[in-house]
Amino acid sequence: MPERPTLDGLEQRWSAVWEREGAYRFDRGAPRERVYSIDTPPPTVSGSLHVGHVFSYTHTDAIARYQRMRGMEVFYPMGWDDNGLPTERRVQNHFGVRCDPLVPHDPSFAPPAEPSEKEPVAISRPNFVELCLRLTETDEQAFEQLWRTLGLSVDWSMTYTTIGEQAQRISQRSFLRLLESGEAYQLEAPTLWDVDFQTAVAQAELEDRERQGAMHRVRFAAAGGGPDALIETTRPELIAACVAVLAHPGDERRRELVGTELQTPLFGTRVPVLTHPLVDPEKGTGLVMVCTFGDLTDVVWWRELSLPVRSVLGPDGRLLEVPWGAPGWESADVERAVASYAELQGRTVNQARRRSVELLEQSGDLVGEPEPVTRPVKFFEKGERPVEIITSRQWFIRAMEHREQLIAAGRELSWHPPYMRARFEDWVQGLSGDWNISRQRFFGVPFPVWYPIDESGAVLHEQPITAREEQLPVDPSTDVPDGYEPRQRGQPGGFAGDPDVMDTWATSSLTPQIAGHAGEDEDLFARVFPMDLRPQAHDIIRTWLFTTILRSQLEYGTLPWRNAAISGWVLDPDRKKMSKSKGNVVTPMHLLEEYGADAVRYWAASGRPGTDTAFDPKQMKDGRRLAVKLLNASKFALADLPPEGEAVTHPLDSAMLARLAAVVAEATASFEDYDYARALERTERFFWWYCDFYLELVKGRRYDASPHAAASVSRALRLSLSVFQRLLAPFLPFVTEEVWSWWQEGSVHRAPWPLAEELAAAAAGAGRNGEEMALAVTADVLREVRKAKTQARRGMRAPVRRVVVRDTAQRLQALELGSDDLVAAGAIELLEPVEDEEFAVEVELAPDPSG
RNA sequence: GGGCGCGUAGCUCAGCUGGUCAGAGCACCUCGCUUACACCGAGGGGGUCGCCCGUUCGAGUCGGGCCGCGCCCACCA
Numbered sequence: 001m002p003e004r005p006t007l008d009g010l011e012q013r014w015s016a017v018w019e020r021e022g023a024y025r026f027d028r029g030a031p032r033e034r035v036y037s038i039d040t041p042p043p044t045v046s047g048s049l050h051v052g053h054v055f056s057y058t059h060t061d062a063i064a065r066y067q068r069m070r071g072m073e074v075f076y077p078m079g080w081d082d083n084g085l086p087t088e089r090r091v092q093n094h095f096g097v098r099c100d101p102l103v104p105h106d107p108s109f110a111p112p113a114e115p116s117e118k119e120p121v122a123i124s125r126p127n128f129v130e131l132c133l134r135l136t137e138t139d140e141q142a143f144e145q146l147w148r149t150l151g152l153s154v155d156w157s158m159t160y161t162t163i164g165e166q167a168q169r170i171s172q173r174s175f176l177r178l179l180e181s182g183e184a185y186q187l188e189a190p191t192l193w194d195v196d197f198q199t200a201v202a203q204a205e206l207e208d209r210e211r212q213g214a215m216h217r218v219r220f221a222a223a224g225g226g227p228d229a230l231i232e233t234t235r236p237e238l239i240a241a242c243v244a245v246l247a248h249p250g251d252e253r254r255r256e257l258v259g260t261e262l263q264t265p266l267f268g269t270r271v272p273v274l275t276h277p278l279v280d281p282e283k284g285t286g287l288v289m290v291c292t293f294g295d296l297t298d299v300v301w302w303r304e305l306s307l308p309v310r311s312v313l314g315p316d317g318r319l320l321e322v323p324w325g326a327p328g329w330e331s332a333d334v335e336r337a338v339a340s341y342a343e344l345q346g347r348t349v350n351q352a353r354r355r356s357v358e359l360l361e362q363s364g365d366l367v368g369e370p371e372p373v374t375r376p377v378k379f380f381e382k383g384e385r386p387v388e389i390i391t392s393r394q395w396f397i398r399a400m401e402h403r404e405q406l407i408a409a410g411r412e413l414s415w416h417p418p419y420m421r422a423r424f425e426d427w428v429q430g431l432s433g434d435w436n437i438s439r440q441r442f443f444g445v446p447f448p449v450w451y452p453i454d455e456s457g458a459v460l461h462e463q464p465i466t467a468r469e470e471q472l473p474v475d476p477s478t479d480v481p482d483g484y485e486p487r488q489r490g491q492p493g494g495f496a497g498d499p500d501v502m503d504t505w506a507t508s509s510l511t512p513q514i515a516g517h518a519g520e521d522e523d524l525f526a527r528v529f530p531m532d533l534r535p536q537a538h539d540i541i542r543t544w545l546f547t548t549i550l551r552s553q554l555e556y557g558t559l560p561w562r563n564a565a566i567s568g569w570v571l572d573p574d575r576k577k578m579s580k581s582k583g584n585v586v587t588p589m590h591l592l593e594e595y596g597a598d599a600v601r602y603w604a605a606s607g608r609p610g611t612d613t614a615f616d617p618k619q620m621k622d623g624r625r626l627a628v629k630l631l632n633a634s635k636f637a638l639a640d641l642p643p644e645g646e647a648v649t650h651p652l653d654s655a656m657l658a659r660l661a662a663v664v665a666e667a668t669a670s671f672e673d674y675d676y677a678r679a680l681e682r683t684e685r686f687f688w689w690y691c692d693f694y695l696e697l698v699k700g701r702r703y704d705a706s707p708h709a710a711a712s713v714s715r716a717l718r719l720s721l722s723v724f725q726r727l728l729a730p731f732l733p734f735v736t737e738e739v740w741s742w743w744q745e746g747s748v749h750r751a752p753w754p755l756a757e758e759l760a761a762a763a764a765g766a767g768r769n770g771e772e773m774a775l776a777v778t779a780d781v782l783r784e785v786r787k788a789k790t791q792a793r794r795g796m797r798a799p800v801r802r803v804v805v806r807d808t809a810q811r812l813q814a815l816e817l818g819s820d821d822l823v824a825a826g827a828i829e830l831l832e833p834v835e836d837e838e839f840a841v842e843v844e845l846a847p848d849p850s851g
Numbered sequence: 852g853g854g855c856g857c858g859u860a861g862c863u864c865a866g867c868u869g870g871u872c873a874g875a876g877c878a879c880c881u882c883g884c885u886u887a888c889a890c891c892g893a894g895g896g897g898g899u900c901g902c903c904c905g906u907u908c909g910a911g912u913c914g915g916g917c918c919g920c921g922c923c924c925a926c927c928a
């Protein structure tokens with residue numbers, strides 16, 4: 001035991017020991033019922049971890065450590081989510097490159113010495129992927145270092161990456177099985193599209209952002225005998241793509257209009273006036289134009305009313321060339337349509353919108369001034385321009401038809417906290433389509449599929465050639481399907497590889513399978529799946545949690561885990577969410593260095609499950625105080641401790657142990673309920689009381705030279721310290737390991753979780769009653785004595801000539817049980833009990849020798 | 852528009868199934884270097900528990916209605 005215990009250096013020392021001794025190594029031989037498996041969130045590897053990560057991963061680690069001490073064999077792997085857009089973006093900026101699948105592979109490629117963001121070098125997909133792998137590997141090492149410093153009890157031998165070969169194999173295998181069972185399918189259909197990344201995106205990746213816009217009132221002239229009509233739109237640039245005008249079926253004012261035809265302004269295209277119940281007769285003019293496609297409602301109308309497609313928007317977000325006069329593009333005045341459209345073609349949506357307004361003004365079809373409006377617009381969450389809807393070929397996984405099953409699954413799952421289930425159900429009920437899993441990107445898991453090309457050069461998408469499971473993982477852009485030669489790639493009569501990659505959620509929805517080595521190591525998988533716990537934040541319920549349940553339901557017909565522990569976010573001091581784009585993120589390494597890992601973990605563990613928590617370094621100071629206190633209290637209790645007796649015989653000792661037993665019971669119940677914060681709070685609160693009162697009260701006996709006097713307190717101190725060290729171990733792994741090592745064999749993190757029953761049994765050793773009251777009264781009197789000394793401006797060791805305690809007979813009797821300790825702790829010469837109804841204490845201090 | 856959560860001392864928050872629950876830490880003030888700890892200890896001031904009804908012998912604690920904040924979802928033309 002060190003002379004002056006310190007927290008400094010504990011992280012390095014003990015993490016090295018844990019690594020060396022395999023303290024957190026998962027025992028693959030453990031039977032399933034003794035395994036506690038965790039589906040750790042693989043953090044996105046694209047830069048650095050921030051305090052939000054530290055926050056939620058600490059919660060999981062506390063639970064993992066608790067379960068381990070409960071005797072469970074904890075399966076706690078780490079994963080790195082390194083595939084997907086964030087990595088691509090980072091690689092582009094970091095190396096000054098961009099991926100161009102048409103560029104051939106250059107085996108001797110080296111990234112530019114001076115990266116230029118403005119003029120990136122176009123490189124091949126294999127070269128690009130190499131750079132992605134290189135950069136993520138560096139990041140992953142830094143992440144691992146941070147996690148080790150934080151003290152996560154991860155088994156680092158089980159680490160996986162979502163771009164790794166095994167993850168690819170498992171993803172592709174799962175995809176092929178879904179294709180086989182009909183749960184995955186390909187479809188050419190209107191798809192949510194990001195025009196900057198030029199890829200499809202999923203409903204789950206959308207977010208609303210408030211944007212300024214304008215409402216334009218536009219005249220559509222009658223094409224036959226009916227009246228003109230006015231519609232309102234925020235997207236006049238899409239008039240060329242208008243395929244119908246709609247009214248509500250019950251709208252009397254529009255009765256004579258319905259069934260007639262109108263002509264679009266500028267282009268003179270005839271469009272029918274139809275009805276649909278989704279039209280709001282109160283909104284705008286009560287008439288709405290349907291375009292292919294302006295928003296998701298357009299898609300609904302288009303589908304349900306079997307309208308034609310007139311697409312004007314290209315994948316790059318610019319207006320396409322369209323064949324005016326050709327079938328589908330008829331016009332009453334083709335020349336005018338061509339002239340009008342020439343003003344728009346090739347322009348971006350915003351440019352085309354401004355020009356359209358000018359054209360409408362000139363033609364007199366714009367009625368009144370455009371009215372500024374602020375409205376929510378859908379964005380890809382990582383995107384910078386609004387999503388558009390573009391028709392393209394994509395892979396989907398069926399979700400719509402499984403909604404009831406998914407909701408039932410959600411009800412079977414134990415949510416912590418329980419109210420988070422509502423978010424899941426809201427989301428499932430609001431699903432508007434199946435899950436689009438294909439992305440027109442590069443750094444991801446490819447679809448293990450090729451297509452035949454017929455003699456005319458057409459790609460036969462409806463006859464996919466699938467890879468054999470033994471071939472996996474395959475990259476169809478370089479690998480060749482059975483029965484073909486490499487030279488047949490892209491040739492008539494040859495084949496074409498599917499160019500897309502899977503969305504990152506399509507891979508991470510399989511983390512239980514990837515971590516558990518599904519299909520690779522069935523013995524392991526059977527021991528860990530379904531898993532016990534999915535910890536994650538609430539913002540990805542609709543993505544990660546939802547898709548993981550979906551995949552597990554489709555492939556195994558079971559929940560992927562029994563419990564979902566949902567953590568909140570870390571908010572900055574202004575209660576705003578920390579995010580890179582806001583620039584208010586706090587990186588954790590310097591916090592770990594300044595306060596120590598245990599202190600940072602203390603702050604994190606104080607955040608209740610599911611609750612957003614403000615970033616607060618003050619609480620880290622509190623955590624540090626607690627750790628230091630444990631260090632010193634342990635030293636006091638254990639250093640040169642006299643031999644302990646057979647049993648706890650002193651009333652105050654057994655009363656303290658009885659209280660501690662209750663705390664153990666409460667902490668245990670809290671942990672069982674995944675409420676680590678409550679477990680910590682109860683433990684901590686009692687620990688401070690223990691230091692302030694119990695340790696002070698028993699000092700006299702503890703230092704007593706006669707073994708007889710110290711026997712009981714020695715035993716009680718050892719018992720209680722051992723319990724405190726273990727109760728705090730899930731939260732403060734470093735300092736608890738340090739103090740444990742002073743007097744115990746092995747790691748505290750493999751020690752058994754304390755049992756309330758054992759303590760209660762030890763506390764009963766005195767075999768008397770009234771111990772609890774003795775402790776309460778003794779503490780009450782001690783507080784009064786301290787108050788008197790403080791008010792007299794004297795030190796706590798100042799001698800007291802006389803203390804008169806007025807109280808009920810019962811309490812005075814109890815006081816007698818603890819009076820020896822009280823007299824010693826208060827330096828009291830004479831303790832005088834006086835029976836009374838009201839508790840009152842008179843303290844007569846000895847004269848101050850210093851004057 | 853629907854749903855969820857939150858509103859308790861200046862700040863961050865505990866208060867689980869109604870009756871020592873009006874609390875903790877920080878901050879503030881005063882005192883004390885007492886042999887575990889000055890990275891400390893002792894003590895103090897400070898709140899009509901968002902508002903209004905109701906249930907009850909009794910309500911931060913339950914029910915209803917408001918107000919405010921935050922988040923999620925929504926077919927937001």
